[in-house]
Amino acid sequence: MTGTTTPSTPAQVRQVPAPRPDVEEMRSRIGVAVRGVEYDAAGDPILYVDPERNVEVLAHLKGSEGGSYDLLRDITGLDLGGGHPIYVVYDLWSTAEGRPLRVKAQLRADRPRLASACDLWRAANWLEREVYDMFGVTFQGHPDLRRILMPENYEEGYPLQKDFPLRGRFTRAEQTRRAMSMALDDVYSMEELVTAGSGGEDGLPELARRQMAQTPGVTARAAPSELAGAGAGRDDDIETRNMLINIGPQHPATHGVLRLVCELDGERIVGCTPHIGYLHSGFEKLSEYRTWNQVITLTDRMDYLAPMMFNVGYALAVEKLLDVEITPRCKVIRVICCELNRILSHLLWLGTTAIDIGAFTPFLYTYQERERIYNLHEAYTGARMTTSVTRIGGMMADVPPGWLDGVREFVETFPRTLAEVDALLTRNSIWIGRTQGIGVIGAEEAINYGLCGPNLRASGVPHDVRRDRPYLDYETYDFDVPIGELGDTYDRYLVRMEEMRQSIRILEQALERVPDGPINVADSRVILPPKSETMNSIDGMIAHFKLVMEGLKVPAGEVWYSIESSKGELGFYIVADGGPKPVRCRYRTPSFMNMAVLPRLVEGELLADMIAVNASIDIVLGEIDR
Amino acid sequence: MPSSEESSLSGGRGQVETEVPRSWIITRLDFLVNWARRNSLWPMPFGTACCAIEMMGSAASKYDIARFGMERMSFSPRQADCMIVAGRVAYKMAPVMRRVWDQMTQPKWCISMGACASTGGVFDTYTMVQGIDTIVPVDVYVPGCPPRPEGLIYALMMIQEKIKGESIADPRSREEDPEGAGQPQLSPEEVELIAGPFGNSTFQNRVSGLDSSSPLIRPGDRKEQRHK
Numbered sequence: 001m002t003g004t005t006t007p008s009t010p011a012q013v014r015q016v017p018a019p020r021p022d023v024e025e026m027r028s029r030i031g032v033a034v035r036g037v038e039y040d041a042a043g044d045p046i047l048y049v050d051p052e053r054n055v056e057v058l059a060h061l062k063g064s065e066g067g068s069y070d071l072l073r074d075i076t077g078l079d080l081g082g083g084h085p086i087y088v089v090y091d092l093w094s095t096a097e098g099r100p101l102r103v104k105a106q107l108r109a110d111r112p113r114l115a116s117a118c119d120l121w122r123a124a125n126w127l128e129r130e131v132y133d134m135f136g137v138t139f140q141g142h143p144d145l146r147r148i149l150m151p152e153n154y155e156e157g158y159p160l161q162k163d164f165p166l167r168g169r170f171t172r173a174e175q176t177r178r179a180m181s182m183a184l185d186d187v188y189s190m191e192e193l194v195t196a197g198s199g200g201e202d203g204l205p206e207l208a209r210r211q212m213a214q215t216p217g218v219t220a221r222a223a224p225s226e227l228a229g230a231g232a233g234r235d236d237d238i239e240t241r242n243m244l245i246n247i248g249p250q251h252p253a254t255h256g257v258l259r260l261v262c263e264l265d266g267e268r269i270v271g272c273t274p275h276i277g278y279l280h281s282g283f284e285k286l287s288e289y290r291t292w293n294q295v296i297t298l299t300d301r302m303d304y305l306a307p308m309m310f311n312v313g314y315a316l317a318v319e320k321l322l323d324v325e326i327t328p329r330c331k332v333i334r335v336i337c338c339e340l341n342r343i344l345s346h347l348l349w350l351g352t353t354a355i356d357i358g359a360f361t362p363f364l365y366t367y368q369e370r371e372r373i374y375n376l377h378e379a380y381t382g383a384r385m386t387t388s389v390t391r392i393g394g395m396m397a398d399v400p401p402g403w404l405d406g407v408r409e410f411v412e413t414f415p416r417t418l419a420e421v422d423a424l425l426t427r428n429s430i431w432i433g434r435t436q437g438i439g440v441i442g443a444e445e446a447i448n449y450g451l452c453g454p455n456l457r458a459s460g461v462p463h464d465v466r467r468d469r470p471y472l473d474y475e476t477y478d479f480d481v482p483i484g485e486l487g488d489t490y491d492r493y494l495v496r497m498e499e500m501r502q503s504i505r506i507l508e509q510a511l512e513r514v515p516d517g518p519i520n521v522a523d524s525r526v527i528l529p530p531k532s533e534t535m536n537s538i539d540g541m542i543a544h545f546k547l548v549m550e551g552l553k554v555p556a557g558e559v560w561y562s563i564e565s566s567k568g569e570l571g572f573y574i575v576a577d578g579g580p581k582p583v584r585c586r587y588r589t590p591s592f593m594n595m596a597v598l599p600r601l602v603e604g605e606l607l608a609d610m611i612a613v614n615a616s617i618d619i620v621l622g623e624i625d626r
Numbered sequence: 627m628p629s630s631e632e633s634s635l636s637g638g639r640g641q642v643e644t645e646v647p648r649s650w651i652i653t654r655l656d657f658l659v660n661w662a663r664r665n666s667l668w669p670m671p672f673g674t675a676c677c678a679i680e681m682m683g684s685a686a687s688k689y690d691i692a693r694f695g696m697e698r699m700s701f702s703p704r705q706a707d708c709m710i711v712a713g714r715v716a717y718k719m720a721p722v723m724r725r726v727w728d729q730m731t732q733p734k735w736c737i738s739m740g741a742c743a744s745t746g747g748v749f750d751t752y753t754m755v756q757g758i759d760t761i762v763p764v765d766v767y768v769p770g771c772p773p774r775p776e777g778l779i780y781a782l783m784m785i786q787e788k789i790k791g792e793s794i795a796d797p798r799s800r801e802e803d804p805e806g807a808g809q810p811q812l813s814p815e816e817v818e819l820i821a822g823p824f825g826n827s828t829f830q831n832r833v834s835g836l837d838s839s840s841p842l843i844r845p846g847d848r849k850e851q852r853h854k
Binding site: 150151156159164165166167168171172173174175176177178179180182183249250251252256257277278279280281282285286297298301304305348363364367368370371374384385386621622625 | 671672673674675676678679680682683686687688699701713714716717718719720721722723724726748749750751752753754755756760761771772774808809810814815817818821
């Protein structure tokens with residue numbers, strides 16, 4: 001299917017275009033639980049549902065008779081402030097039909113509550129926790145509703161509610177005092193408390209014991225948990241006890257500030273609970289206080305391994321809201337930026353994963369190549385990492401002379417290095433022994449967990465946004481979407497290696513077709529007119545003045561736009577009210593979804609393999625925690 | 627051949643040194659200790675965000691901080707000499723950082739790498755520590771977002787310069803501070819002063835006499851914060 005279906009002038013965005021037959025049919029089937037249908041700026045349908053019956057509708061949509069919207073892409077909140085109700089927004093995707101659907105439930109602002117969708121999708125677990133953490137929406141029936149990004153004893157409120165001040169409710173001194181008086185190991189999840197009780201309470205940290213006493217419904221487990229196979233041949237007289245071990249948040253093998261609490265039976269992992277939020281920076285809140293173009297500088301600090309992809313994705317989303325068509329040259333340059341960054345990110349993943357598994361050499365090889373991409377970044381934008389390369393309606397500037405030749409040289413020489421690393425690892429028996437058959441997840445389960453990107457494809461699901469919902473004319477490029485068979489660590493490795501080769505193919509084609517012409521749209525609503533026009537004509541002067549003084553104005557409306565980032569489907573849910581700043585910027589980041597599957601992947605594996613599995617899902621904490 | 631005692635009595639100082647066997651070096655103890663310390667600084671990489679990637683870049687082949695005796699990243703704080711806080715630090719992470727710092731043994735140094743670690747950077751939000759100097763003492767601040775690897779290497783060289791001037795007779799380079807463990811580095815008043823909106827920059831402007839750079843200062847914001 002093509003990306004755009006509803007071209008509309010800004011004023012028409014909120015009006016209903018011709019109702020899509022499939023949506024109408026679905027609506028009639030679901031019945032009264034659907035209160036209305038709308039279409040967003042990209043033409044995607046939004047169902048407004050009865051908050052009392054949200055799970056019923058979602059189950060219907062997910063089920064085979066409804067419409068097979070099997071992939072839960074996102075759950076988020078939306079607070080418009082000023083006494084307006086709070087919305088909870090579900091974003092679904094049908095892998096079979098390749099189309100999205102948004103479901104909105106309207107809640108009362110004073111006591112927002114909703115039934116949990118955890119039984120339908122495992123992916124809902126962390127997403128609902130985040131909505132609870134940020135908006136205070138209580139999900140009834142959620143198995144483990146705790147704060148996820150903020151500290152659990154956070155008392156200032158729910159940060160993404162509109163009346164919550166940007167800098168928090170307490171003074172900086174008070175915030176510092178509270179942070180420093182936090183005991184590092186006083187916060188345990190339900191599973192951890194249950195685990196802790198399994199061997200009697202003596203071995204517990206005191207705070208865990210206290211927390212367990214305070215938590216209703218948590219009782220100590222009677223016997224040490226049985227692991228398949230592990231108990232065979234064990235002498236029953238010997239009493240064994242599982243052990244809780246804490247890894248992180250400051251640990252070299254967690255790829256950032258991630259904390260993993262593992263329950264071990266010997267060296268085997270019985271359970272693992274990731275704790276995140278140690279890098280939560282408030283991107284989504286901060287974006288509401290910045291103008292449309294200022295937000296771009298924030299986006300590259302989210303995924304600093306592939307910054308240009310975030311720049312491009314955000315710009316595309318806002319351009320969709322503005323209904324601006326970027327120039328052909330800009331499209332090709334953006335493709336080049338995206339694919340360069342896919343390689344940049346995969347190379348870091350490759351190097352650090354190799355270190356984690358015990359091979360140091362590939363790190364030095366891959367970093368050498370990364371430096372060459374950084375040089376290209378620097379030649380174009382002046383920055384090595386925080387590029388901020390796009391602007392709404394174009395790029396920060398046209399590429400400098402000779403830059404494309406630099407990219408061409410990289411494209412020609414990089415495959416040699418990649419082949420060397422490939423020769424070092426792919427058939428290396430240690431590498432194979434450490435990765436094959438470790439951390440396996442099948443296709444159906446991967447979809448249920450909401451996995452995305454190379455991790456999902458390694459499990460055999462050929463979902464790639466570049467293919468399924470093309471942007472930047474990706475449908476005109478000739479490239480393959482590699483998929484794995486088993487979904488183990490080795491498959492995830494192979495898929496990423498092949499993706500780098502495919503990126504080189506795309507880059508070759510893009511370099512062939514870079515058209516001449518302007519890089520920015522000639523729309524003075526969006527992009528400053530050229531200096532000569534500003535200085536010489538009154539129209540140019542007025543356009544310049546209005547854009548500088550009033551800022552870019554995005555018409556009221558909303559859009560959920562996604563691109564295929566190096567780590568998976570990167571979604572931008574953006575709501576505008578016609579003003580110079582976004583009302584809501586939701587970044588649905590792929591690593592967040594991928595991270596949530598870790599406990600499932602490492603269950604029953606060895607502790608050392610957990611490091612390999614964690615490395616193989618390619619997380620970046622800046623993007624998980626935002 | 628005259629004996630060395632005779633020549634040292636009769637001749638000048640230079641003559642003595644030529645007579646000393648070659649395996650001897652005469653130097654000040656401070657110089658020797660400092661020489662050893664500054665050329666084997668083991669960094670404690672406290673990397674959180676973007677800056678951590680540049681820190682990895684400094685350790686990789688192109689920039690190679692091994693040239694300065696710092697390639698041995700010590701992930702155990704007990705064996706580290708110099709904590710490099712690379713990236714933004716959330717309040718949730720602040721006690722972790724303080725504990726890592728407390729676990730390091732004296733003598734120790736701290737580098738605040740990048741705008742976020744030094745001042746909070748662009749993240750003047752509800753969740754970010756506005757400058758790690760509110761939590762731990764900092765020796766060198768590296769500007770940049772993120773700083774280039776050269777910037778980090780320069781900071782490490784500044785630490786080396788600083789070590790050159792230290793003396794083992796100075797108790798401050800040896801004494802542990804168990805009282806201050808787990809406590810913020812600054813008092814609440816000082817935290818308010820430098821961590822308010824644009825706090826670090828206004829404060830630095832004030833001490834450097836640049837009161838006139840007023841667009842950065844928002845008096846209303848600050849007053850409101852003080853009164854709380």
